[in-house]
Amino acid sequence: MSSSLHPYRYWIEDDKYLFRTPSGALYVAYFLDLSSLAENLFTFNFDRVSMGDKGVVDTQVCDTVCTILASFFKEHINSILIVCDSADGREKARMRLFNAWFDRIAPEGLIKVDRTGRTSSYELFVSILLWQDNPAKEQLKALLEDYCNMVT
């Protein structure tokens, strides 16, 4: 991952990753175990817990999340399933942001497979991140297809 990242200091509390911006916003990032679907598969989410000063655009939030993910992907057997749904109307923005981050920090060999789907209620954007040499790559990609087929 890029050495140009400038993350905030984060800490682990109650099995979650937390960091606070100078504007006072508190963010949380966490991994959930999805080994019931596939070995070494997790889902990852992050969100703001509390607001800081309004109107402050903080690019270091991206750097911090990317740093956490970079550490996670040091293990080539690890993979992540990310789901963005339209329940709050912000899924497209989230996916664009996430795609921009991935393009910025992903090292050679780390791949992202994207799928979209639609239910009667919302659109679904699903991605799986894994290393090209992950021995379970085909199984994980099939899992992604299963997921989208299930909801559409």
Added chain:
Amino acid sequence: MKQDKKDIFTKLMEDKKAIIDSIRNGVSTEAIEKERNVKFVTPV
């Protein structure tokens, strides 16, 4: 698709908002894990 896998996928979507709402309300990880039947991990 096996019903259990379908249930897991459906739950994945439902959990997302529920978990962040709980975190914002100060609910402990242990309580969220019990309530949502999830497992938080810190692999890094």
